[in-house]
Amino acid sequence: MKLRHGINPQQEVAHAEPVTPGRWPVRLLHGEPSFINMLDALNGWQLVREASRALGRPAAASFKHLSPAGAAVSGAMDEVTAELHGVDRHEVGALASAYLRARDADPKSSYGDFAAVSHPVDAELAELLTGMVCDGIVAPGFAPGTVERLSKKKNGRFLIMEADDGFVPPREEAREVFGLRLTQQDDETELSSSLLRVVDGALPEAAVADLLLGLAVLRYTQSNAVCYLRDGMTLGIGAGQQSRVDCTRLAGAKVDTWWLRRHPGVRALSFRPGIRRQDRINWQIRFIEGDLTPDETRRLAEALSTPAGELAADERAQWIQRLDRVAFASDGALPFRDNIDHAHRHGVQYIAEPGGSIRSDEVEDACREHRITLARTGLRLFHH
Known part of the structure; x- marks a missing residue:
C-alpha cells in the first residue's frame, strides 16, 4: 500500500505491506x-x-x-x-x-x-x-x-x-531503526481481573472495570504513561513524559479540567450564535485555566453573548474536592509516594501499578494514609 507520505510530508516515499504476504490486519x-x-x-x-x-x-x-x-x-x-x-x-x-x-x-x-x-x-x-x-x-x-x-x-x-x-499478529515483531533491525516477542498477556492483586482495601466491581480499561489504554499509550478513569471512561491520560510524576500531574490537570467543565459557572457561559462547537470547547477550557492573554480576553468577550465572571480559587477548590471514585493506572512502577499524593488531589480512590520499586513500602504507606485501595499487577506495559 502506498502511503500519502511518511511521518513528515518531506518524507515523500512511504509504503505499508503485511508481514505475512496477503494477510492484512x-x-x-x-x-x-x-x-x-x-x-x-x-x-x-x-x-x-x-x-x-x-x-x-x-x-x-x-x-x-x-x-x-x-x-x-x-x-x-x-x-x-x-x-x-x-x-x-x-x-x-x-x-x-x-x-x-x-x-x-x-x-x-x-x-x-x-x-x-x-x-x-x-x-x-x-x-x-x-x-x-x-x-x-x-x-x-x-x-x-x-x-x-x-x-x-x-x-x-x-x-x-x-x-x-x-x-x-506474528509472535515476533520487528522494527528497523537507523539501519538496525530490532525484534522482540509479542506481548500476549491477557488483561483480566486476576492481574489486580489487592495490597490493602477492597476493589468494587466498577473500580475493577475502570482499572482494566486503564491497563488497555496504557498498553497503547506512549510511555511513561498514566491514566485516570471513572465510570468506564478516561478522564485524563498522561503520555510520553520522562518523569512519571510529571505525567501524573499533567494527566491530573486534565482531570480537573474535565470536572470543572461540569461546574455551574462554566456551564453558564453563553456564547453568541454561530460560535462553533470546538471553539466553545476551547473557550471553556481557557476560561477554566484562567491565564488568558490580553488577546484571548478580548476574543472570549467577543464570543460570549453575556459577560463572564471568574471562578474564584476557593470555588474551584471546593468543586474539585467533590470528585471521587476515580481510578488510576500506571504503565510502570510508581517510584515515589509523590505520585500517590498528586493522584489523591484528583479524587483517586483506586490505584493499579506493577509494583517492584525500591520504595514500594512508601507507596503503600501513602495509599493507606489517603485511604486509597492499591492493587499490584506485576505487569509493566511500556509502549514505544
Whole structure:
C-alpha cells in the first residue's frame, strides 16, 4: 500500500505491506493514509478490541499522534457531553456513547483525531462523525450506507479502514531503526481481573472495570504513561513524559479540567450564535485555566453573548474536592509516594501499578494514609 507520505510530508516515499504476504490486519476502504494515520489506526484498533474483550462492552478511542486522547466503553452520558453534541443522553446508542465519552475526556486534543471503535459503525455514529473534526476511523465493519456517507467527509479525504477482527499478529515483531533491525516477542498477556492483586482495601466491581480499561489504554499509550478513569471512561491520560510524576500531574490537570467543565459557572457561559462547537470547547477550557492573554480576553468577550465572571480559587477548590471514585493506572512502577499524593488531589480512590520499586513500602504507606485501595499487577506495559 502506498502511503500519502511518511511521518513528515518531506518524507515523500512511504509504503505499508503485511508481514505475512496477503494477510492484512486492516483494509483501506476510502482515502489515502499517511504513516502516522496507519500507526494511529493500528494502535487504536488494538486498544478498543482488547478493552471490549476484557469488559464485554463496545469500546472506542480517540487517537492523536500515537497515543489516545481518550478512551471509553459504552455507558451513560452526563448532560454536559450530551448537550455539547446535541444528543438525547437517554436515547444514544451503545457505540455512539462509547465514542462520545472517549472524545469528552480531552475534547481539545481530540480535534482532528483518528477514531477507533470495537464494533461495526452504525448509522448513528456515522451521522455524529459527519459533524465532527475527525480525520478517519477504523472499525471491524460498517453498516450499509455508512461508508458512502463518511467518504464525503473532509471533501472526500476522510480515511475509512476496516479491521480484521480475527487477525492474529506474528509472535515476533520487528522494527528497523537507523539501519538496525530490532525484534522482540509479542506481548500476549491477557488483561483480566486476576492481574489486580489487592495490597490493602477492597476493589468494587466498577473500580475493577475502570482499572482494566486503564491497563488497555496504557498498553497503547506512549510511555511513561498514566491514566485516570471513572465510570468506564478516561478522564485524563498522561503520555510520553520522562518523569512519571510529571505525567501524573499533567494527566491530573486534565482531570480537573474535565470536572470543572461540569461546574455551574462554566456551564453558564453563553456564547453568541454561530460560535462553533470546538471553539466553545476551547473557550471553556481557557476560561477554566484562567491565564488568558490580553488577546484571548478580548476574543472570549467577543464570543460570549453575556459577560463572564471568574471562578474564584476557593470555588474551584471546593468543586474539585467533590470528585471521587476515580481510578488510576500506571504503565510502570510508581517510584515515589509523590505520585500517590498528586493522584489523591484528583479524587483517586483506586490505584493499579506493577509494583517492584525500591520504595514500594512508601507507596503503600501513602495509599493507606489517603485511604486509597492499591492493587499490584506485576505487569509493566511500556509502549514505544
